[in-house]
Amino acid sequence: MNITSAFDSGNIQVVEARDPQQIRLRMVDDAHTEKHQWFHFALHGAAGQACRLLLENAGSAAYVDGWQDYQAVASYDRESWFRVPTRFDDSGLIIEHTPEADLVYYAYFAPYPSERHRDLIAQAQCDDRVQYHCLGQSPDGQSLDLLQIGELEDGKKVCWIIARQHPGETMAQWWMEGCLDTLLDDTNAISLALRQRCVFLLVPNMNPDGSRRGHLRHNALGVDLNRAWRQPSAETSPEVFHVLERMSQTGVDFFLDVHGDEALPYNFIAGSEGIPGWDARQQAQLDGYKQALKAATPEFQTEHGYPVDPPGEANLDIGSNFIGHRFGCLSMTLEMPFKDNADLPNPLVGWSPERAAALAGPCLQALWEGLEQNRI
Structure with a gap:
């Protein structure tokens, strides 16, 4: 299992990604600022596995109210984006999803490349x-x-x-x-x-x-x-x-x-x-x-x-x-x-x-x- 973001508009820092139920991530600040909220990354090799992805620094995001009733987006083909179960609590923003393919993208909103x-x-x-x-x-x-x-x-x-x-x-x-x-x-x-x-x-x-x-x-x-x-x-x-x-x-x-x-x-x-x-x-x-x-x-x-x-x-x-x-x-x-x-x-x-x-x-x-x- 791998997580990557070294692509156009990619943004994520991997803290830990060995166990699909304990994937720990952090959003990266905009350059020369302490502001973050955008994320866009790919998860590889997790098809059929129930994954729990925790964005640990969501509580310090630029607009914390933005997480209330928010659902992240995901895509297999980078054309069609759909919402996935997401919740926010004291630990951060939690995305829970079982990918159907070995490559899936997640983002704050559908990227415009x-x-x-x-x-x-x-x-x-x-x-x-x-x-x-x-x-x-x-x-x-x-x-x-x-x-x-x-x-x-x-x-x-x-x-x-x-x-x-x-x-x-x-x-x-x-x-x-x-x-x-x-x-x-x-x-x-x-x-x-x-x-x-x-x-x-x-x-x-x-x-x-x-x-x-x-x-x-x-x-x-x-x-x-x-x-x-x-x-x-x-x-x-x-x-x-x-x-x-x-x-x-x-x-x-x-x-x-x-x-x-x-x-x-x-x-x-x-x-x-x-x-x-x-x-x-x-x-x-x-x-x-x-x-x-x-x-x-x-x-x-x-x-x-x-x-x-x-x-x-x-x-x-x-x-x-x-x-x-x-x-x-x-x-x-x-x-x-x-x-x-x-x-x-x-x-x-x-x-x-x-x-x-x-x-x-x-x-x-x-x-x-x-x-x-x-x-x-």
Whole structure:
């Protein structure tokens, strides 16, 4: 029996793995931090054996509330991921599973591999409706990829959508894949209408280094990119620096930052209500978008979410707050669960790559309705 994680987005430290009932593991901190919660590893040679895998340092994870009612994901083929029995107690996070094959992968959420990202970018640029731009390089020397759909023309709304500032929130890039598929679907009337009225600038993966390294929240230098927007650095947070530089050239009429939330088992929108100068127009934009999204899909709700910041007290280091303040536009964060959607539970897969991708269509529909109502 062996346990390995020396692969794209792999993360685990083996403490002991001789007895399948006493497998002891530890999650590895993001580089230059003491934060951990992402795990992704392979178990070899345990087919037909009842295994008990203990992640000993789960109690010191970044978001301990994330373990309540959480079920880890597993896969034999790295394509189809399913939930396995998982519980959290004083000893740590315990996964109990009897593998059906001699190679099985476990992860915090279904990984979105770096090679799949590169395939996504390469395939998109082959579409004559898409322009590819390399905005710069990450600290590890990876490209910072931007996909542009449409031309920057007078009268067109400039819509920026970014994902995966926090690399462990892989559902965000699964959502982005669904967004790209929807926007380029010529049988989708809403997508056709949006492309007539908007130019889309998509950053499918804001944090390629953290993604490949198996981080939860940080880039290669230990920077939380979603706390770096007010004063981004070309040296320590080039991912934000280069995106913001391009935004300064294009302007922003609509901004959506796609994330995942460890604790809350719901899909929800976090607005930028607490920014300085927040007014009735911006509140109407936000309320209208959320109402349209709720009407478009039962996967979305407005009852549960983050507390609203008091007036003038929003943290402008956070991307959606900073963009909303600087550009005066509708600027939001979409949060999806690591667990399941408690309103529409699916015990077999929980919240999944397929469900995340499917949510992109309703999000675009809500944007179109905002344009139709002249709210955006």
